[in-house]
Amino acid sequence: GENVEQHPSTLSVQEGDSAVIKCTYSDSASNYFPWYKQELGKRPQLIIDIRSNVGEKKDQRIAVTLNKTAKHFSLHITETQPEDSAVYFCAASRGAGTASKLTFGTGTRLQVTL
């Protein structure tokens, strides 16, 4: 089955700096890669996703890049703000058939300090 590795496990940046979180996946058939933000005690929320036919996607301060050959994808957050502090999970799925099984990475705890 799919295995998703995520690094780093913790990341501390100063407000205004950029943050980068990296994930690798094992299943070459995976074609859908979402990123979730989870604040303490709350639900995971989808912040951005990318499909295998696209190399990069951007939404305001957040961007995701995908390298299918190397089987890795990354989350980039620019101009970080204190409210970006949370746990971030990457995930991968084949997205085929009638339902998709998401496999999550182990999570990155991002802390944005003033």
Added chain:
Amino acid sequence: DTEVTQTPKHLVMGMTNKKSLKCEQHMGHRAMYWYKQKAKKPPELMFVYSYEKLSINESVPSRFSPECPNSSLLNLHLHALQPEDSALYLCASSHAGAKGGYTFGSGTRLTVV
């Protein structure tokens, strides 16, 4: 309506109790999921329903019994749980075939005593 609603938000149950978790969505999603999340860990898939039929069971113990009465509702029936089953239980839904991302509910925080 763009939400997945889970009830109850908190549940404390004894090891001999029977209880049910409920999940509801009205986004027209035909895939629904149960995930279990322990503290400081990622969500782990338990069950997937597609068009009201169970399509994936991730070798979950039989003390957890899912049910999908219709396209909007998903239940998780609990019986004879163990203290190690204490966790946040998340329901999610998506368009079949992952046309969009999952939408997660707020979860039920379950404590087994």
